[in-house]
Amino acid sequence: MEKARITIKDVAKRANVSIATVSLVINNNARISKTTRTKVLNAIKVLNYYPSKSAQSLVSKKTRNLGFILTDDHFLRTEPFYTRIFLGAEFEAGRNEYYVLLATVKTDYNEGVQIPRFVFEGSVDGIIIAGKIPTELLSELLKFKIPLVCVDFYRNDIDYPVVLIDNIQGGMIATEHLLNLNHKNIAFLGGDINHPSIADRLIGYKSALQKANIKINENIIITNSPYPNRQNGYDSARLLFDNNNDVTAIFACNDAMAIGAMQYLKDNNIYVPQDISLVGFDDVEANLLLDPPLTTIRVPKIDLGVEAVKYLIEIINNKNTTSKKIIVPVELIIRNSTSEHYIK
């Protein structure tokens, strides 16, 4: 004995109105009087009615689904960076009564470009691309003329909507924090300077120094490692201290580099923060387990997802074709790896 689905007809009957009226109430149409509205709303509640998604999308041509695309290795990274962005997207989508469909694509695509199924099946109203995906895939996706926003990934040869974090501001507030603690000789430990994020962080660093009228010392800006990981953080710190002895603070371009640098300092009996203050960037989980816990710039991953969805929905609704850049601010998280510098 299947219990039949409760439809708009049942609601209409119980509220003594036409099904059109019920529909208009559901869609918050102003044409319905307050009395009728509450009567209908009541019937909906009593009957525990939920409109059929399929019937709705059949006529409205909206699926109320959003696609979320990332590479499988991004999704599976130990550090839950993109997972958090996805979760933020999922949250914001839910608030707007959207569902999000995930598709992972392979990082290397030998066997041609693989367009996620929901794109050509028309199962989504828009898509979010998180992190770097193969260039060809992006171009293919753009051809579909489907609303699309990229998050934490930017190519400046194409113009499309994008949500990014404010790397320049991050570099600035990290450096300003150290300046406020009386540090003058602040080193920058960067990885690959060609990476746009790192370049921006360096810009922030430099502009904070300039604003404080401190001359930029290129000798304590280390940007020759290919990739910003722990090992290179360690090596960069060594390089730094082999050639300089008046540095009192370090701004590392990410937490991994900072952790590596911290290890170097520990190995050489240099105390953090008594001898050297240290600031990272990203706010990865491991930071809390460090001794001392790392002062860093928090990247609001959840927010990135939230903003991406907000922006995407805006595009879907307004057909807003101007592809702006949304820059999400970052935040300074003060822990114990930084302290005031006293001139001895």
Added chain:
Amino acid sequence: MEKARITIKDVAKRANVSIATVSLVINNNARISKTTRTKVLNAIKVLNYYPSKSAQSLVSKKTRNLGFILTDDHFLRTEPFYTRIFLGAEFEAGRNEYYVLLATVKTDYNEGVQIPRFVFEGSVDGIIIAGKIPTELLSELLKFKIPLVCVDFYRNDIDYPVVLIDNIQGGMIATEHLLNLNHKNIAFLGGDINHPSIADRLIGYKSALQKANIKINENIIITNSPYPNRQNGYDSARLLFDNNNDVTAIFACNDAMAIGAMQYLKDNNIYVPQDISLVGFDDVEANLLLDPPLTTIRVPKIDLGVEAVKYLIEIINNKNTTSKKIIVPVELIIRNSTSEHYIK
């Protein structure tokens, strides 16, 4: 100039058949001759036609969506355990032309039980529950009479479909591996013995020893820590070696414990694997970075997701009401933390 959607009508027209015929071809109905079928298939390809999901589900009452529920902390865990299960589910769902909708629920639910939206909205044909969720939520979910399978989570007071890993087998093959390497005095480092998984691993350990006719020595079975983490692994190892000196191998109930034990051994200048062979369980990513890399039991997380979806789809299709248990086998991964024991 919106380009109109290509519908079944267009295909029918082009293939010179009725729309019913097209539908029957799409659904692989045997009533259609081979000639007509290929004619239709051809039209579909030429026109690049994809059936409208909403129209399909409106009449078929199937959404072709699967719900995936886990707690937010499980989803955000640094170690991508549930993320992998989710990905496996996503893969298998895609292969069967399903989409999966994710919902995270809060671990502690002060404000009443929170049923994911897709459940009462009827947006999914079935749901997968991954990992432990609040008991009340599970009971509420079961009330909906919607097809449901739990993965990596089991309560033996309720009877429902479940996909689990074979902990007993895992305990056995881990122990047998050590036995094959000539070890006789093999310790077991367990956390909370009340946890069903750990209890099962111990059962596997014991039965392997019995099969090899080796007497079980309760003194080298350490199961008094509340939780199997690194610290407790370290402490358990200390406890073990404080009271025993003939142990030549350790089977730790999970990798975290193993890593803790390895640290203890390192701190006490006991060499792995020369002095002590060590086997873990789980195969977490960190194992590869260890020195030496850890021999362990791999839990096939992707497979867990795959199996859960397979099972769920089976239930959806066959209305199979017998709620069986699916046990996914685990695999021994031999790295460098184990080696042959030579009697000196």
Added chain:
DNA sequence: TTAAACTAGTTAAACGTTTAACTTATTGAT
């Protein structure tokens, strides 16, 4: 030879909404 049984399709209703176009009653302006 004839009826029954297949085979390979077609017709048309149904699924549960939205929405343009219509209706009817009320209000406002002149």
Added chain:
DNA sequence: ATCAATAAGTTAAACGTTTAACTAGTTTAA
């Protein structure tokens, strides 16, 4: 007093499928 404008609904078509019931032609069985 008259007509236009507004308010608050209703009617009915449309969205793109599936599928039960039907049809017409061909085989099979006795």
